[in-house]
Every structure is written in C-alpha cells, then in structure tokens.
Amino acid sequence: MVNIRNLDPSASPLDYYGSELRRLREEAKLNQQQLGDVLFCTASLVGQIETAKKVPTRQFSERLDAALLTGGHFSRLAGLVLRSQLPTWFQPYAEMEARATYISTYQAQLVYGLLQTEDYARAVLATGLPDGLDELVAARMDRQRIVSGANPPLIWAILDEAALYRSVGGRAVMRNQLAYLLGFRRHRRVCVQVLPFEAGEHASLICSFNWLRFHDDPDVVYTEDVISGHTTANPDTVKEAALRYAHLQAAALSVEDSAELILRVMEERYGDQRAVA
Known part of the structure; x- marks a missing residue:
C-alpha cells in the first residue's frame, strides 16, 4: 500500500529528507x-x-543520489538526519567532537563510543530502553566516520581494565569488540591504553570524562551522569582535567602492554584469537 502521509519539511531533518525524497521522486515520474x-x-x-x-542510511542516500542525479543532495542530508537521532542534550557535544583535533578520553566501565562495534553499541544503548534503538545505533555508527575520515582527530583512549571484563552483549560480542580494539594497533591516529586493576586508586575514580582540543577554539571537558551530559570550557576545569589525564596516562599500561592484556582477556575470558585479523 502506498504511503501518502504529508510531512512538514520544517519539522525535523528527517521530515525534510522525506519530503525531498517524495518531491524529487515525483519529478522523476x-x-x-x-x-x-x-x-x-x-x-x-x-x-x-x-x-x-x-x-535513511548513508548507503541508501548514496544510491538515491545516483538514481535521481541529485549531485550528492541526499548524502549531505544523511549526516544531518542521523545526528538528529541523537539525544537532544548530546547533539551539541557530537558537533564539537566532529570538529576536534585531539580527543582524550578515560572510560571507567565501557569501551569508548567512537571505538565500539555495532553489536556492542547496540547492547549498550539498549540499556536505556529507548523507543528508537535502531536509529540510535545508526547515529552512533555514523559518529565513528570521523575516525576514518580524511582529516581524523588524534584519539587517545584510556580504558579501565573493568571495561574488558564487563560482558556487554555476551561472549561473542565481547570477543569481536576486543578484536576490534586490537585492530587499532595499526591505526596511526588512535592509541588505546588500559588502566590495570593493580593501579589501585587513581586520578579519576569518580567518573569517566572526555577532553577535546581544537585548532582555534578553547578546550572543553565533557562528562555524563545517568540522565544527560555536561560540557564546560571553564579554564580551571580544563586544567584540572588535563592534570588528571596526565596522571592516568602515567598509571596506565603502555600501548604495547595494553594490547597484550586485551589479547589475553579476549583469549582467556571470551574464547580464542581466531577473530583477530
């Protein structure tokens, strides 16, 4: 049955995309x-x-552009549509994240969002009991485009060892997630360190945080609570975060030793290493 629901193109990026698709399809008869x-x-x-x-996915949008000869119109809209699926409170941070030249993150419980596999991300996002899980997963995967883009930021991720042992999504999901992390050993602009349990008390026991740096704008620090996120460019807060991050880096295993630990946990806790490329 043909869908004939009318849209208000100004209601949202998704409504605009839909109205443009119908308009150009009908123009093409x-x-x-x-x-x-x-x-x-x-x-x-x-x-x-x-x-x-x-x-719509980016793949759908690219095929649509080719079919309707739109000059990349829908491909450009796709990023806006996918970003609009993120929680409203998170969207300003996502925009800053996409512009950052250096991202430093410490994660106490989970793998950093930009380094998550799709299955791992789905399991994490499902814990919030959202109505649009598929859309949230698609938006998170789209955020990861900055990692492999033409001008990617330098990403330095410190993961607490707990993130390796916390089984998110089951054994197979975790095995693939850890294998995915190991793949970044060959990535020039992504470094992963593990903060081992033996480090004991450390400089960020209270919470995880992200520290973003830019070419021309002030640094910002981002933290989350159970409901929403908080971003600040307060110089004193940024300076404190930088100091704490330096201590975390000093207490963490080296990149090489971190990879060895990730591989060992993957083998011993989640199976063998056949999933590693």
Whole structure:
C-alpha cells in the first residue's frame, strides 16, 4: 500500500529528507515501487523514509543520489538526519567532537563510543530502553566516520581494565569488540591504553570524562551522569582535567602492554584469537 502521509519539511531533518525524497521522486515520474527497483530495495522502505517513519542510511542516500542525479543532495542530508537521532542534550557535544583535533578520553566501565562495534553499541544503548534503538545505533555508527575520515582527530583512549571484563552483549560480542580494539594497533591516529586493576586508586575514580582540543577554539571537558551530559570550557576545569589525564596516562599500561592484556582477556575470558585479523 502506498504511503501518502504529508510531512512538514520544517519539522525535523528527517521530515525534510522525506519530503525531498517524495518531491524529487515525483519529478522523476517514478512511483515508490519503480524507485525501489532502481535502488534494490522495497517500495515499502521508500515509503517509510518518505513519511519519516524510518531513518535513511548513508548507503541508501548514496544510491538515491545516483538514481535521481541529485549531485550528492541526499548524502549531505544523511549526516544531518542521523545526528538528529541523537539525544537532544548530546547533539551539541557530537558537533564539537566532529570538529576536534585531539580527543582524550578515560572510560571507567565501557569501551569508548567512537571505538565500539555495532553489536556492542547496540547492547549498550539498549540499556536505556529507548523507543528508537535502531536509529540510535545508526547515529552512533555514523559518529565513528570521523575516525576514518580524511582529516581524523588524534584519539587517545584510556580504558579501565573493568571495561574488558564487563560482558556487554555476551561472549561473542565481547570477543569481536576486543578484536576490534586490537585492530587499532595499526591505526596511526588512535592509541588505546588500559588502566590495570593493580593501579589501585587513581586520578579519576569518580567518573569517566572526555577532553577535546581544537585548532582555534578553547578546550572543553565533557562528562555524563545517568540522565544527560555536561560540557564546560571553564579554564580551571580544563586544567584540572588535563592534570588528571596526565596522571592516568602515567598509571596506565603502555600501548604495547595494553594490547597484550586485551589479547589475553579476549583469549582467556571470551574464547580464542581466531577473530583477530
């Protein structure tokens, strides 16, 4: 059955995308089934996206641009649409994260979001009991584009050893997640250190935090509580975070020793190392 729901293009990026898809499809004199055939998808999917009931992927957007000869129109909109799926309180941070030249993060319980596999991210995000889990996962995966982009930031991630042992999503998910972390040994702009249990009390027992640096803007520090996140550029707070991060780096294992520990946990706790490329 054809979807004919009318949209207000100004209501949201997703509504704008849907209205543009319908407008350009109709200008091309294609129905939803015909366009779906060209895109190798169902008419139902085209209809769901046109009516803002489903979030388009970047792959869908790229195929759509090629089919309708839009000059990259939908590919450019896709990033805006996916970012709009993030929680409202998180969106300003995501925009800053995408502009940062240096990201330093300490994570006490979980693998850092930009370094998560899709299955691990899905298990983490599901704990918040969201209505749109698929959309949140897609948005998180889209955030990771900055890691492999043309001008990626330098990312220095310190993970508490607890993040390696906390089974998120089950054994197979954890095995693949740790294997994914090991893959960053070959990445010039991502460094992963593990803060071992034997470090005892340390400079950030209270919480995880991210420290972002930019070419021209002031540094910012980002923290989260159980409900939302908090960003500050207060110079005293940034200076304190920088000092604490220096202590964390000093207490953490080297990048090489961290990789050895990750591999050992992967083998001993989650299976063998056949998942490692």
